[in-house]
Amino acid sequence: MLQSFLLVLLGVAAAQASPGPNMFAVIETALGRGRRSALLVVAGIASGTLVWAALASLGLGAVFAAVPALLTALKFIGGAYLCYLGFRALRAVLRGGEATLRAETRAVSDLAAWRRGFFVVMTNPKALMMWLALATFLFGTGLNPGQVLLVGPVVALSATLIYGFYGVMFSTGFASRGYARFWRWIEAAFGTAFSALGITLLISGLRDIRP
Incomplete structure (x- = not known):
């Protein structure tokens, strides 16, 4: 089980x-x-990973195996959404308009910041595909539902460390000034990554429906 957890941690x-x-x-x-609001968003994301782990342990993969059309539909929806995000970012770079990655300056409560992180990870098509892959791998190695559930805290810790790093880094004045200066390069990287992920999902969906 330890070896499976280590492999999962690296992939995640x-x-x-x-x-x-x-x-x-x-x-x-x-x-x-x-920083405070960013870390609360991180906490929401980490909380969401625990829910994903619970869904995976309850047979998330089995549901999609029983109703493959549902997974195919989600691939098209998620792929289209990611392509849209990528298109917006790349269009802003080419046109020289406003950045799509905009600083959220409106004041919100701590709960609202946490809630944003939670709902982002729960509606993230990338997270769905990752957890489907994890469930397939973990059950394939012979783990039982209880052991799969234990992956949740591992993934939550990883999310806290990685996204927490981004939250701390981008909350500094240095990062803010750097983004203001190099936002086109950053947007281009985001746009390319989102587009690639979206196209990958769309291609996978097309393969599902191909006779």
């Missing part, structure tokens, strides 16, 4: 460190509202 850490809606939410909050 790589997924969390790559651009996605979770990172987007943390950085926007850090740039505009500061």
Whole structure:
């Protein structure tokens, strides 16, 4: 079981460190509202991973195996959403308009900041695909539902460390000034990553429906 957990941790850490809606939410909050709000968003994301782990242990993969059309539909919806985010970012770069990654300056409560992180990770198509892959792998190695559930705290800790790093880093004045200066390069990286993820999901969906 320990070996499975270590492999999962490495894969999850790589997924969390790559651009996605979770990172987007943390950085926007850090740039505009500061470290406290950003870390509350991180706490919401970490909480959401525990829910995903519970869903995985209850047979999330089995549900989609029983109703494959549901997974296919989610691939198209998630892929289209990520492509839309990528299109917006790349369009802003090409047109020289306003950045799509905007500092969230409107004051919100601690609960609202936590809630944003929670709902972002629960509606994130990248998170869905990651947990489906994790469930398939973990059950495939012979773990039982209780052991799969224990992956949740491991993933939550990884999310706290990785997204917490982004939250702290982008809440500094240095990072804010750097983003204001190099936002086109940052937007281009986000746009490219989102588009690639979205296209990958769309292609996977097309393969599902291909006779």
